[in-house]
Amino acid sequence: MTATTSESPKEPTGDKEAVRTLQRVTDDDLYRHSSQYRLWSFTPEQLNQRRIDINARAALRTDQNLKEFKEAHKELTDEELTALELKAVPVTVEEEYMLVNYYAKMIISFAGKMNLPTEVAATAASFLRRFYLVNSVMDIVPKEIFYTTLFFACKSENYFIGVESFAKKTKSTPESILKHEFKLLESLQFTLMNHHPYKALHGFFLDIQTVLQGKVDLKYMGQVYNNCKKTITDALLTDAVYFFTPPQITLAALLREDEALTSKYLELKFNIIKDAPNEDGNSDPIIDSQKRLNGRKLLEIIRNCKEIISRKNSTKQEELSRIAAKIHFSQNPQSVIERVKRQQQSSSATPDPEESQRKKQKT
Amino acid sequence: MMQTEYSKEKKVGEGTYAVVYVGTKYSTNRKVAIKEIKTSGFKDGLDMSAIREVKYLQEMNHVNVIELIDVFMAQNNLNLVLEFLPADLEMIIKDSSILFTNADIKSWLLMTLRGVHHCHRNFILHRDLKPNNLLLAPDGQLKLADFGLARNMGSPQEILTSNVVTRWYRAPELLFGAKHYTGAIDMWSVGVIFAELMLRIPYLPGKDDIDQIDVTFRALGTPTDRDWPEISTFSTYNKIQFYPPPSRDELRRRFAAATENALDLMCGMLTMNPHKRWDPTKCLTSEFFVELPEPTVPEELPKLNNK
Numbered sequence: 001m002t003a004t005t006s007e008s009p010k011e012p013t014g015d016k017e018a019v020r021t022l023q024r025v026t027d028d029d030l031y032r033h034s035s036q037y038r039l040w041s042f043t044p045e046q047l048n049q050r051r052i053d054i055n056a057r058a059a060l061r062t063d064q065n066l067k068e069f070k071e072a073h074k075e076l077t078d079e080e081l082t083a084l085e086l087k088a089v090p091v092t093v094e095e096e097y098m099l100v101n102y103y104a105k106m107i108i109s110f111a112g113k114m115n116l117p118t119e120v121a122a123t124a125a126s127f128l129r130r131f132y133l134v135n136s137v138m139d140i141v142p143k144e145i146f147y148t149t150l151f152f153a154c155k156s157e158n159y160f161i162g163v164e165s166f167a168k169k170t171k172s173t174p175e176s177i178l179k180h181e182f183k184l185l186e187s188l189q190f191t192l193m194n195h196h197p198y199k200a201l202h203g204f205f206l207d208i209q210t211v212l213q214g215k216v217d218l219k220y221m222g223q224v225y226n227n228c229k230k231t232i233t234d235a236l237l238t239d240a241v242y243f244f245t246p247p248q249i250t251l252a253a254l255l256r257e258d259e260a261l262t263s264k265y266l267e268l269k270f271n272i273i274k275d276a277p278n279e280d281g282n283s284d285p286i287i288d289s290q291k292r293l294n295g296r297k298l299l300e301i302i303r304n305c306k307e308i309i310s311r312k313n314s315t316k317q318e319e320l321s322r323i324a325a326k327i328h329f330s331q332n333p334q335s336v337i338e339r340v341k342r343q344q345q346s347s348s349a350t351p352d353p354e355e356s357q358r359k360k361q362k363t
Numbered sequence: 364m365m366q367t368e369y370s371k372e373k374k375v376g377e378g379t380y381a382v383v384y385v386g387t388k389y390s391t392n393r394k395v396a397i398k399e400i401k402t403s404g405f406k407d408g409l410d411m412s413a414i415r416e417v418k419y420l421q422e423m424n425h426v427n428v429i430e431l432i433d434v435f436m437a438q439n440n441l442n443l444v445l446e447f448l449p450a451d452l453e454m455i456i457k458d459s460s461i462l463f464t465n466a467d468i469k470s471w472l473l474m475t476l477r478g479v480h481h482c483h484r485n486f487i488l489h490r491d492l493k494p495n496n497l498l499l500a501p502d503g504q505l506k507l508a509d510f511g512l513a514r515n516m517g518s519p520q521e522i523l524t525s526n527v528v529t530r531w532y533r534a535p536e537l538l539f540g541a542k543h544y545t546g547a548i549d550m551w552s553v554g555v556i557f558a559e560l561m562l563r564i565p566y567l568p569g570k571d572d573i574d575q576i577d578v579t580f581r582a583l584g585t586p587t588d589r590d591w592p593e594i595s596t597f598s599t600y601n602k603i604q605f606y607p608p609p610s611r612d613e614l615r616r617r618f619a620a621a622t623e624n625a626l627d628l629m630c631g632m633l634t635m636n637p638h639k640r641w642d643p644t645k646c647l648t649s650e651f652f653v654e655l656p657e658p659t660v661p662e663e664l665p666k667l668n669n670k
Contacts, residue, residue, distance in 0.1 A: 163407045185441070
């Protein structure tokens, strides 16, 4: 009964209050019930395995299709077969990752160009990345669900744009936008709620000013806020979103922005420095040490998170084109054969006038 | 997730965007309601109401919020499998053969407030609370349903539409066309529902949107900028009729069976100024729920008589 001994005996509701506190649903409980935690949070090992499995499944199907293609086309020459072996190869896990991330980045910058709210852009990126934790880029290429994802994110974030006007703005067609809407919803496992770190940023922005009252400059805090917002947007493209909660990511962004400020804030918030006076003056040694422990644990977590969100992952344009071509060839072996035929013709002494004509038109 | 996990036995309702069937989950023999979302004829793809309903129900887990058991796709239709709830509070209120006591009212109100509290804790606004959307389970539990108008609580600068909530349950700030509002709009609805439970007729039945303003302020008094300083920023405010607020005695006469604590709670929820209106926590910890009679245990609440 250590918890109740500190209670004043004058309060008859003390015990009742203690019981009630025990049963109370905490904010942590709420987050643990969210779909973001239940379905879309992983350990690094789980996430890695998931990507390996998705890639392996699609690669197997690709190889199978290739085998069937070869069997159906007995007339293939040795040269063509060699080209197939070289070109029609399934993409790797790493290549999938690079391609998906590139498109996730694109969707955010595209949303920016369309003047869509930050949350819509973030949700669109999240939807796209989650879609490829269920499907492989070899099943549906990112280009094909790009606008669908953005359109659907608008609807899901209560920022409705009619499909006609959306199509006009994106120079696409309503049919192509709506074609994969169900597939997207199904892949998202019918869970649409996204908690992004931006809300937490606003909260910390205010709380830091309260906790460090008189010690921070408002103008400077505004600068911290804006820079962190950018860091968070970049962080949404890392795997941190699968390993950490939104406020943890926010704190990591703050730590990255101003280590001294954020550490000071957390130290005061969690009484990390021993013997420091409590906010309300009276301190309970047990609660204090628990708080301190939580604070230290949190600091360790957000340092980890900071490391992950600080990793640079820029992929070169030619690398992306190479991956895109690889997907194209592996999913359409016929195109490899046509390519070989074209090369043979263009290298032969007398070029086929019809072929060169066709090529001209193409370019 | 397979369609074959469920049977669709009987069509029980049809709305603009969905058909509802009663069915059974084979594996558990549990009775369920299956809401089949119509997909053809919507040129903008999946309907917003369906998206909202799926989005918010997936996140909530509370005895006083309808449970979304499963979602599946069949023949290109979206199907929501919901817990089967055969009655709603409107049916009970309207059925004059059913008698209910103050303890029963307290029980229904308590369950409603708990459900609303859970929504608001999750930063979700229901935006369509009315007796018809408070469903009753066979074990007497009341559940908030129909999240087709729900949304996340807006961030400070975000503009929200005031064209929400069924007219009779619409808060004054919505009647004035507020572009920013909070969970307080749901609390107003609960206040009106509380009044309706005591009166057993709709409390503020406006004939149209203009009449709703008149009916609301005639019953509860036109707010002034003394108790609601921001009120003059609404452009329509200057055009409305001024009514004095009802005296406590007038309220006592109108709600003859209500205790002082019941009136306090109702007035708390029907406070004009949304900043001062009682929130779910204040309501749930109010004296009304401490004083006798204790709320009826859900299992013993009045039920619809079998037709």
